[in-house]
Amino acid sequence: MKISAKKIALIGVFTALSLIIFIVEAQFPTSGIGGIKLGLANVATMVAMLFIGRREAGIVLYLRIILAAAFYGTFVSFLFSLVGGTFAYLVMCLLMCRFDKKQIWVVSAFGGVFHNVGQLIAAGFISGTSMVITLFPYLLISGIVTGVLTGLITQRLWFSSLRKYSLRKE
């Protein structure tokens, strides 16, 4: 795999951004059911997907998850991030190229929902009970709302002057 210096630099920048956003966001107390939060770090993953590519976005995502766990989290939070992140990443990989750039917010909403579905499955496995399913309607709503918000931010960044740093032209 040939990888250009420019790509490596961008991956580094997005990973650093994502990690900082993630750690800052983790300082705020998560409110309410199931530890719902905005998931702003996903903006960096999505912008990386748009600016560099799917595979590179995956590198940004998994580096961020591993580094966040090393700096900050616990094994359980690492597991939750890993499962939720993988679900969101896979669904966004599938959808991103099939949707118009003006519908990034829809792709992001799907990402948010699948992130939460993944975390719910992880919670089910860790707790060994199917009662976690009672959280499903809450997590579906929060996945859509937070996904749309982070998606709109991503869309705003794509349609901004920042796009001149993008390695993908379309």
Added chain:
Amino acid sequence: MKAKKNLIWAVILAAVCLICAAVILYGRLGGENPKAEIYLGNELIKTVDNLSPDEEYSFRIDCKDGYNIVTVGGGKIWVSESDCANRTCVNAGKISGGGQTIICAPHKLVIRITSDSQTDAVV
């Protein structure tokens, strides 16, 4: 055409949110005599019949990985303290209505509210 696509997706996503909100609200309806059931690894270990005692009280639940302190008072129940890994249970706050659930995944602890009229309405 593109604006139309946006609108269609907005309607679909809003509809899903509304359906979920309806399910949540339905679960909270008809809550006569709410009770809290406390499960440890799928096993019902304790039922709190009165969520409005004269004085707030707490009790400790030990499991093989640690403990949770559960507090009852003012028609609500909540996890006030835990030594679990992520504190999602403590941050979940106080619950009082039917179908509401607090889950401490690392400790396999589940607290859920049921009431007389509907024990399993929300699945």
